[in-house]
Amino acid sequence: QSVLTQPPSASGTPGQRVTISCFGSSSNIGSNAVNWFRQLPGTTPKLLIYTNIQRPSGVPDRISGSKSGTSASLAISGLQSEDEADYSCAAWDDSLNGWVFGGGTKLTVL
């Protein structure tokens, strides 16, 4: 069981906007920033968003992050077939004194 909770799956059609949620608690998301990673099938994770809203260079602005209270969301607009991947959230947990991840959400582009 992952400490952060994500829906196991999400889907959308090309061009659509989809959001993926991540639920935590006061000891992690409630008091610390959230990062998001994308993992294409058979590849290593790639950083998409850090400190809730920051995009590393090379990540397009159609990808955005937000946080409110003990939950966070990743939004992808202008959905493309290459967005089909697993998406995971992460945050520091003050109680566990370590990084915790969500179980991942598999995004399917229909």
Next chain:
Amino acid sequence: QVQLVQSGAEVKKPGASVKVSCKASGYTLSGYYLHWVRQAPGQGLEWMGWINPNSGVTNYAQKFQGRVTMTRDTSISTANMELSRLKSDDTALYYCAREKSSGYGNFDYWGQGTLVTVSS
């Protein structure tokens, strides 16, 4: 360019230990924290701990304390992760990842992963 290259796949018996290495190139190993993250088949990512390659100071996830040891050899730009008393549910892909800014969790470069299989 920055690269993290990990050692090859391992097959171990329950109770044994495994040591995975992660060789850094394209940057100075001691300049960035190095984390270890694993992923069991069909499961999510799981953080195991970090090492500050500059000082050798480590911070292990509570789940792995007493079983994991992270070390580094800056002379060969290599970090290592050793996991002992292996169990079948330790079967996973083990990654090393560089943290660009200490404390931010912005893991910007990852190793290719090392598959560790624990089976009798």
